[in-house]
Amino acid sequence: MRPRDIRLLVLIALVAIFAAWVAWPANPGIHLRIGQFEFSRSIDMLLGLDLRGGMSVLLEADLPEDQVIDADSMATARAIVESRVNALGVTEPVVQAAGARRIQVELPGIEDPETAIETLKGTGLLEWVDTGTEVLPPGTQIVTDFGLSDEERAALPEETVVYSTVMTGRNLRDATVEFDPQTGAPVIAFELDSEGARIFGEHTANNVNRILAIVLDKEILSSPRISGAIPDGRGVITGQFALEEARSLVTQLRYGALPIPLRVVDTRAVGPTLGQESVERSVRAGAVGLIVVFLFMLIYYRLPGALADVALVIYALVTLALFKLIPVTLTLPGIAGFLLSVGMAVDANILIFERMREELRQGRSLERAGEHGFRRAWTSILDSNLSTWLICLVLWMFGNSFGASMVKGFAITLALGVAVSMFTAVLVTRTFVRAVFALAGDKIRDKKWLLGV
The missing domain is CATH 3.30.1360.200 (Gyrase A; domain 2)
Incomplete structure (x- = not known):
């Protein structure tokens, strides 16, 4: 085995261990203290409104339809609403423009919806x-x-x-x-x-x-x-004043008067029980999907499929770790984007292994077949992923412009998952294949069934 492959295997092992530690649900977080320097960071999976429960509020300028609203006034109103939301103590709220006259507000885990609504829309x-x-x-x-x-x-x-x-x-x-x-x-x-x-x-x-x-x-x-x-x-x-009323008034006073009056157009509440059920069903569906993919790769491609399964486990760990470190607020569409990116990762491995099969059928050695397979598949993988990233950019811009935060969540998790899939398919799987072919090439050279040929 070449020294370069050994170094890559060590690097992959370290990345996998670190990603597993970050993705571990009971992770205690990062707490460092070196002399006067102190760094503390919790590492939690942030759940969106549909998974954690809470409330979504759509605010609209309470002005005549034919009256033109200055974009700066709406931007100022959005900033003031965001300051008020932050003062409520809500974790990971979403406050964004939804067109020229509306503001979308999502409040995960909110306990007093009525007070929150009055705080948001009050002109102050x-x-x-x-x-x-x-x-x-x-x-x-x-x-x-x-x-x-x-x-x-x-x-x-x-x-x-x-x-x-x-x-x-x-x-x-x-x-x-x-x-x-x-x-x-x-x-x-x-x-x-x-x-x-x-x-x-x-x-x-x-x-x-x-x-x-x-x-x-x-x-x-x-x-x-x-x-x-x-x-x-x-x-x-x-x-x-009741205590909560006094706190709401203080929030309105401290964070300024809205330049334009707002009215509530729509409210949508999600209970924590429904959110927990969504999480459980999503995890169950994801686990079933991954098991089916693992079995397909193992049965159809045998040894290379087993190596791809290990790479997919590393892919899942790295992606979840990035979700927690960035952090990315996970929603149901976000989970769908993650699972779709798993399919993209599998697709990259299938392209590589099919090219390897073609090379082996033409009589090439294991090492040459592996290298040619990866080289020939790379162009297709890159083109496919670039197209996906372009679509994710369009979806993100759409969600950002019209206040569709769930569309943005889907785009972000899919784009991030595709980026990690390129790392696992091209680097991790390739390094595993090289290492196995170098260590056991003589034993498996004549066992075509083990290579799925």
Whole structure:
């Protein structure tokens, strides 16, 4: 055996061992500490909405159909929605544009769907409004002069009171949930930036004993009375908040107001039980498919088929390891893409072995037949895989443009699987064949049935 083949066998063994360790379900993760350097990384298989359970929400701009929506406004809305989703603590959420007017949001493992929806679609426009001496109860809808055009003002009924906005949430630096030390009820503590602190300080100093209402999305949250100047830009929003409601409001305030209002077009919930059943059925179907492929290769191609089966095991381990390391969020279409790539890997081996058969029938030696078989099959394998990658690119672009995350998942897992299949078919299987022919060539040269000829 040539030294180059020995080195390749050692490399393949190391890669297989590492991939098996990463793919192991109970993997503890990577935790390194060398002096001051510390690296910690969990290695888990990320499951998508259809496997883990959760909720999918389709949001649409709540504007007239004939009104043109600026692309930058939709991009800003998507970024704000993504920030709000991240604040919910959801693992591996998906937030992406779905056309020119819609945003697709996927929330795997979400436990409180109603609160999540309100957090996502709420415009989050915070205003401090001067209501004079009038105390408005919480929940009262009002009209303010912020963002109100002359045409809109003229169209209002005569009896409508338009209140003056002193400041908006644009000047908000931070907001957190705290608890009233006397009642224990949740309150929202806020801090303003320098400009907001100046405006707030001047207004409170000049309007002692007047009401400065705190308004969210044109709805009164509370109507505190100004008892004195507040120059430090800090305050508290009180109201009849439940804890989850307070947290949702804080999320909306901290991550900005949406530039355009959004409405929920469609929601789809997947229970964790259904997701677990999908995982179990997918694993069962995949195992049956792999066993059938292994048996076919072993029965039809005998010794080369057995070597290909070992290469396919390495292929599966490496692919699953890459899914966990990248990481790739696995969905049902993603599993389908992975299983299809297994077929592509088998197809490459079949092309190679058929070329080898032709060479052996023409009387060539085992070594020459193996080399010629791989060389003649390589062009077909490369052309086939390039075509598949091109299709995966088209599918990925389609899924990215129209919010079809499952199509993207299928494209990514298929493209990655095809790339690994080239490694296993061309390098792993070829090295195994060379090694076996070099070690046992004399014993199997005349046993044509063992070579499937």
